[in-house]
Amino acid sequence: MSEMRIAIMGAGGIGAYYGACLARAGADVVFIARGAHLDAMRNNGLRVQEFGGADFTVDSVNATDDPAEIGPVDAVLFCVKMYDTIHAAELCKPLMGNNTMVVTLQNGVESVDMINSVLGAEPSTGPAPGLGQALGGAAYISATIVEPGVVKRNNQMAKIEFGEPDGTISRRATAFAKTLKDAGIETAVTPAMQTMLWSKFVLLTANSGMTSLSGEDTGVVRADPVMRAVYRDAMRESVAVGRAMDVYLPDDIIERSMDWLDSSAPIKASLAVDLERGRRLEVEWLSGAVHRLGAQVGVPTPIHSTVYAALRPHVNGKA
Numbered sequence: 001m002s003e004m005r006i007a008i009m010g011a012g013g014i015g016a017y018y019g020a021c022l023a024r025a026g027a028d029v030v031f032i033a034r035g036a037h038l039d040a041m042r043n044n045g046l047r048v049q050e051f052g053g054a055d056f057t058v059d060s061v062n063a064t065d066d067p068a069e070i071g072p073v074d075a076v077l078f079c080v081k082m083y084d085t086i087h088a089a090e091l092c093k094p095l096m097g098n099n100t101m102v103v104t105l106q107n108g109v110e111s112v113d114m115i116n117s118v119l120g121a122e123p124s125t126g127p128a129p130g131l132g133q134a135l136g137g138a139a140y141i142s143a144t145i146v147e148p149g150v151v152k153r154n155n156q157m158a159k160i161e162f163g164e165p166d167g168t169i170s171r172r173a174t175a176f177a178k179t180l181k182d183a184g185i186e187t188a189v190t191p192a193m194q195t196m197l198w199s200k201f202v203l204l205t206a207n208s209g210m211t212s213l214s215g216e217d218t219g220v221v222r223a224d225p226v227m228r229a230v231y232r233d234a235m236r237e238s239v240a241v242g243r244a245m246d247v248y249l250p251d252d253i254i255e256r257s258m259d260w261l262d263s264s265a266p267i268k269a270s271l272a273v274d275l276e277r278g279r280r281l282e283v284e285w286l287s288g289a290v291h292r293l294g295a296q297v298g299v300p301t302p303i304h305s306t307v308y309a310a311l312r313p314h315v316n317g318k319a
Contacts, residue, residue: 004074004179007032007095009088011041011063013143013270014105015079016151018160018185020048023058025183030070031063032091038063040149049152072097075176078104078115078134082285085111089118096133101172103162105139107204107270108285109197112136112165135173136193137162138200142267155265159186163193198242198249203257206234208269208286209307215276219266232258234303238290244297275311278318283311 004027008019011033023029023046031041045059064070073095080088085106092102096119104111115134138161142154160180164170173189180187190196210221210231221227235254242249250256274281290304 004028004175005072006030006179007067007070007073007076007092009067009076009078009092009095009102010080010084011037012079012081013145013151014139014141015077016041016046016145017048017141017143017153017158018077018079018105018139018180020046020056020058020151021185022179022183023061024056027179027183029062030073031061032065032067032070033063034065036148037145038065040147044149047150049146049150051153051155067091068094070095073100075172075179076100076102078102078106078111079139080106081280082106082108082111082282083280085114086118089115092119099172100133101176102134103137103176104134105137105160105162106285107208107282108289109194109201110285110289112193135162135164136197138196140200142270144270144273154267157186157264159188161188161190161196163190163196165193167191167193192248194247195249198238198247199253202235202238202242202249202253203260204269205238205286205290205304206231206257207267208271208283209234209304211268211272212275212283213307213310215272217266217268218261218264222261230303231261234307237294237299237301237304240299241290241294241297241301244299245293271311274317275314280317281311281315283308283315287311 006027006029008015008031011031019029019031041061041063045057046061047057049055076092076095102115112134119133140157140159144152146152164173169189169191177187177189221231235257239249287304287307290301291308294301
């Protein structure tokens with residue numbers, strides 16, 4: 001196992017799952033969490049309910065709600081909800097060393113710029129001068145906290161893909177990828193960060209919109225001809241917006257996304273789960289982003305604009 005020191009900023013379902021895999025493999029991992037989940041991890045460890053595999057527990061968990069207690073790390077796996085991005089980036093400042101990288105696994109396509117607006121670029125004396133602090137990443141996994149200290153993985157895939165905004169395959173990215181792979185996490189470093197982020201965004205915005213408005217999972221969506229057609233059209237809107245912003249998206253991206261819909265275990269998007277549970281919503285950075293960015297580049301987005309309008313009254317959750 002690599003000697004990298006890793007902080008998990010936001011130990012919700014995804015952050016807790018990947019952090020648990022790293023800790024189980026012997027990595028130096030510290031979890032930044034809060035509330036009952038933090039207390040449970042400190043007192044009882046972190047238990048993982050695996051999908052199609054053996055459950056496991058990390059008995060000794062290094063966890064805190066104060067990043068200042070940690071000091072500089074080599075990598076931050078940044079897994080907070082989008083509405084907490086700026087605040088969490090501020091909290092990362094004590095974690096930053098000369099070449100610390102922040103790998104964001106958040107939803108949407110805007111988090112790299114948001115994080116870098118707070119943390120800026122590395123000092124010019126660093127080993128990789130001029131690189132931004134944040135690398136864009138995508139987590140192809142569904143994982144949820146089922147109770148404090150217990151996280152459940154809900155689907156077969158658990159891959160992480162990430163890359164530098166400038167398209168280089170940097171030494172730091174390669175080192176972190178090795179650490180993830182050593183922990184049994186399927187990992188890829190991409191030279192095409194924007195294409196990777198937007199490819200997931202096309203699928204994610206359709207998933208989140210359809211499962212949130214219908215209250216049903218993707219198994220119902222794919223089986224109903226009307227829902228299926230609207231799902232496909234929602235993806236077409238996101239593709240059109242991305243291409244109007246000069247993002248390269250493959251010609252077969254919609255067909256590949258439909259293949260995923262048909263072959264994957266039924267899930268509800270995290271947005272739909274948050275809506276059901278009365279939590280704050282990330283819709284501003286999902287269908288809301290398609291609506292907003294589409295308006296900027298002159299691309300109509302009637303499906304995503306409707307999803308955004310319908311969910312706006314619920315963005316702050318139940319009081």
